[in-house]
Structures are given as C-alpha cells and as structure tokens.
Amino acid sequence: MKVACILGPGFEDSEFKQPYDALRDAGHEVTIVGLEAGQKLDGSKGNETATTDLAVADATPEDFDALLIPGGSSPDKLRAHDAPVAFVKAFFDQGKPVLAICHGPQLFLTAGTHRDHRLTAWKTIQVDLKLAGAKVVDEEVCVDRNLVTSRQPQDIPAFIRESLKLLEQVPARR
C-alpha cells in the first residue's frame, strides 16, 4: 500500500519514527508529505529528523491508499495552511484509512471531519474535540471503520498493531 505521512515542524519523534518504520517493515511504501519538498524537519525531542519527499501542494490524495498523521506541534503547524487541510479531508471523503495519533486530530477540527467517527487524541485535544461535538473515547487505540487514533507515545504499540491490521483489510488502490 502507498501511505502518505503528513509531517511538519516539531513532530513528536517516536510518533513519527516508530509507525513509519513499522509500516515500511510490513512492506508498505511511505511518502513523507510536507509544506515543501526536501524540507528537513526536527522532532520536538531532538531524537529524530525527517526530510519531506513531496510538497503537499503537489501531492494527489488519489495516488495514496492511506494517511498517517504523527503528533507533536506538527498538526497545528500544518493546519495553519490550506493545502494540508484539504489533503487530509480528501482521505476522509474517499473513505481511505487515516491513522492519527496525539495532536493529529487537530487537523480534523480544521478540516471539519471530526464528527464522523468515534476517536481519541492527546488529552488536551480530547477537550477541543468534545467541545466541537465529536464522539471521544479515552483509550489507547480507537478503531472506527477507516479511522485509527491513539493518544500518546505510550500507545504506539497498539496504534501500530491496529493500523497494520486495518491496512491488511482494505483493498489497495487499483
């Protein structure tokens, strides 16, 4: 499967690196999509760096089977721009798997896609989601149809397990 990983400045190190590695180890192709192509990004904890493969303005959601959204400051930085918000919305509109952890669901609030699925998020974002009318649970991982969400770094094993399971179940893009 072709997976887009949308990433911006200040991503949470382990929430990017561990799912990214696990998806690739399982045979999926992961493309890092950012505000610009070739942008070097540092994790907020200084443990990981990443370089974007593709600018979101040049990325076509139809070219991907699924979307991965790591947490940290990255989702809030991305949602200040129109292109990443439209990119995220397209995966929901097309019913494709979306895998989001921690602050990732901040992008759903801006995209207006937060009310269609049961979901979880980092505890501060759970409040914003509830106030916006979303169906929020406080569990290590929440799977609702095409959406997998988790709260924090400690939840990464469950997040990876359910993400890989979902990707096995859905048909790949022709």
Place this chain on the structure above:
Amino acid sequence: MKVACILGPGFEDSEFKQPYDALRDAGHEVTIVGLEAGQKLDGSKGNETATTDLAVADATPEDFDALLIPGGSSPDKLRAHDAPVAFVKAFFDQGKPVLAICHGPQLFLTAGTHRDHRLTAWKTIQVDLKLAGAKVVDEEVCVDRNLVTSRQPQDIPAFIRESLKLLEQVPARR
C-alpha cells in the same frame, strides 16, 4: 498592579518578552508562574529564556490583579495539568483582567471560559473556539470587558496598548 504571567515550555519568545517588559516598564509587578518554581524555560524560537518565580500549585489567584498568557506551545503544555487550568478559571470567576495572545485561549477551552467574551486567537485556535461555540473575531486586538486577546506576534503593539489601557481602568486589589 500585580500581574501573574503563566508560562510553560515552548512559549513564543516575543509574545512573552515584549508584554512582560512593557508591563514592568509601566510600573506593574509581573510574577512568572509555571508548573514548578525556578524552572528554566526556553522560547520556541531560541531567542528568549525565562525562569519561573512560583509554582502554580502554590499560587493564589487572590494575590494577583491580572493574568498574562503568552502563546506558543506553552498554553497547550500547561492545560495538560489541572492546576494551571484552575488558576486561569479563577481570574475569569473573579472578573479580573486576562490578557491572552495567540495559543493562549487554548487554556480557555479547557477551563470552559471560552463562551463568555468576544475574543480572538491564533488562526488555528480560532477554528477550535468557533467549533466550541465562542464568539470569535479576526482582528489584531479584541477587548471585551476584562478580556484582551490578540492573534500573533505582529499584533503585539496593539495587544500591549489595550492591555495597559485596561490595567489603568480597573481597580487594584484592595
């Protein structure tokens, strides 16, 4: 006037330093309140550092006349803990001046004080506030009774001007 400045990791450098300096230059006493006392904090842009004077768990809202909330990652880091949220709520409950810029109003969402005043915030937080039922404007500064809010570093001169004006108007604590 005695002003509490609530500050956490990753504060936006200029949104802390410029209002902090302006309030002190105008003769106000500013106490930096954080998660711990004596905590050294770095600004997100690496231009400023600050050391907290007092732990929020030991701070008494009744000892202060007004509250300053700089932006950056600081408000979201703070609102993951109960004590800063209760501290912020107390200033609203007591009708004291609250001066918040950028991501500052994230604390209002968690404190449940976002619906009582017209306000502005950083553009991504404007979305969260609107979805939560707040009366949001997109202006460089918004003054509604005891609340002064601004959106971003470019708005700092207007934020400082209206904050100082409000502090001149309200009576000091006994």
